[in-house]
Amino acid sequence: MATHKLLLLAGDGIGPEVMGEVKRLIGTLEAKAGMSFEVEEDLVGGAAYDAHGVAVTDSAVAKAKAADVVLLGAVGGPKWDGVPYDARPEAGLLRLRKDLELFANLRPAICYPALADASSLKRELVDGLDIMIVRELTGGVYFGEPKEIVDLGNGQQRAVDTQVYETYEIVRIAKVAFELARVRGNRVTSAEKRNVMKSGLLWNQVVTATHKQGYEDVKLDHMLADAMGMQLVRAPKQFDVIVTDNLFGDVLSDVASMLTGSLGMLPSASLGAEDPATGKRHALYEPVHGSAPDIAGKGLANPIAMIASLGMALKYSLGKPELADLVDRAIADVLASGLRTGDIWSEGKTKVGTTAMGDAVIGRVEALLAA
The missing domain is CATH 3.40.718.10 (Isopropylmalate Dehydrogenase)
Incomplete structure (x- = not known):
C-alpha cells in the first residue's frame, strides 16, 4: 500500500x-x-x-x-x-x-442543489452551476518587478506594480485549461483586457495559438475580463472552463464563488x-x-x-x-x-x-x- x-x-x-x-x-x-x-x-x-x-x-x-x-x-x-x-x-x-x-490554480464554482436558494441570484440561474476557473498563479502583477512605492518629494509618492507575462507561462496554463475542458463540457473561455493592456494582447494571441496546436476539438471563446464579470452574474451557466491571468483570476473567481451561496463552501487546488x-x-x-x-x-x-x-x-x-x-x-x-x-x-x-x-x-x- x-x-x-x-x-x-x-x-x-x-x-x-x-x-x-x-x-x-x-x-x-x-x-x-x-x-x-x-x-x-x-x-x-x-x-x-x-x-x-x-x-x-x-x-x-x-x-x-x-x-x-x-x-x-x-x-x-x-x-x-x-x-x-x-x-x-x-x-x-x-x-x-x-x-x-x-x-495553475483550479477554483471550482459548484452550486449544490440544496443551496441554490442561498445564492444572491435566482435559483434558475445557479441551480446545477458547475464552473472551473483556471487562474495563472505565479506570474502577472502579483510577482512582476518593479514593485515599489517611490518618494517623489513635496509630499508626493508613486506606486508601481508591473504586469509581466512570457509566452511559456501562458502556454502552460492554457494547456491545463484545455485538458480539463476535455473531461468536462469541452468549452474554454479565455479572459483578458487586450483592448487596453499589452499583456492581454499577448495572452489572447498565445491562447489562440496553443488552441491550434492539438486542442482544436475544444471550443474556445475569448471575452474581455470586465465583460466576463458582468456575464458571471447575468448568465453564469454559459461557462464551463475559464482561463485567465493572476489578477483577473483572483477577482473573477471570488465573483463566481459567491454565486454558490457562500465563500465557505468552495475548495481550490494549486498545481x-x-x-x-x-x-x-x-x-x-x-x-x-x-x-x-x-x-x-x-x-x-x-x-x-x-x-x-x-x-x-x-x-x-x-x-x-x-x-x-x-x-x-x-x-x-x-x-x-x-x-x-x-x-x-x-x-x-x-x-x-x-x-x-x-x-x-x-x-x-x-x-x-x-x-
Whole structure:
C-alpha cells in the first residue's frame, strides 16, 4: 500500500478549526478506506510570524517540497496589520506558490442543489452551476518587478506594480485549461483586457495559438475580463472552463464563488508542473475563504470548503477520484438533510457548528464506504 505524505498548514483564524475536521477525515480514510498517510504539521502566516518572525520558514517550505500534498487552512488577520510588508501573513502563501512553482490554480464554482436558494441570484440561474476557473498563479502583477512605492518629494509618492507575462507561462496554463475542458463540457473561455493592456494582447494571441496546436476539438471563446464579470452574474451557466491571468483570476473567481451561496463552501487546488520522470507534481489545496477572525475560536466556521479541498487532493494528487466523488456526495447529502453552518443557514434549516458539521460529513463518508 502506498503511503502518501501530507503537510498540514492550519494557519490563522478559523484555519486550525477547519483543519481539525480534515484531520478527522484523514483518520477515517485510513481506518475505513484502506489509505495510508504520513502526516506532518507546521506553521504559516501570522502564526509563523509570531513564532519565527517570518510568514513561512525555510524548514516548512522544505517539508512542502517533500510532501505529496500540502493542505492549507487560512492566513492573515488584523492582528498582523502592522508587520513589515515582506513578513505579512499572505507572504507565506505567496512564497509557497512561488517556491513550489504552483502555476495553475483550479477554483471550482459548484452550486449544490440544496443551496441554490442561498445564492444572491435566482435559483434558475445557479441551480446545477458547475464552473472551473483556471487562474495563472505565479506570474502577472502579483510577482512582476518593479514593485515599489517611490518618494517623489513635496509630499508626493508613486506606486508601481508591473504586469509581466512570457509566452511559456501562458502556454502552460492554457494547456491545463484545455485538458480539463476535455473531461468536462469541452468549452474554454479565455479572459483578458487586450483592448487596453499589452499583456492581454499577448495572452489572447498565445491562447489562440496553443488552441491550434492539438486542442482544436475544444471550443474556445475569448471575452474581455470586465465583460466576463458582468456575464458571471447575468448568465453564469454559459461557462464551463475559464482561463485567465493572476489578477483577473483572483477577482473573477471570488465573483463566481459567491454565486454558490457562500465563500465557505468552495475548495481550490494549486498545481505545479508534472515531473517527467515520476509523473508527480507539487500541489497545495486550500479553501477559498479567509481566516474569518471575527468567528475564530468560536466553533462556528464552516469546514466544508476545507473538507472539499481534501477531496480535490484525492482526485488530482492521490489517484483516488472515486473517493473524491464519494466525499462530494457526502457533502451534498448532508446539505440535503438540512444541516447548515451559520454562513449558509436559512429559515427552516438546522444550524450547527464546525464540529457537528464535520461529524455529519464524516459520518456520511463512513456510511457510503460501508454501502
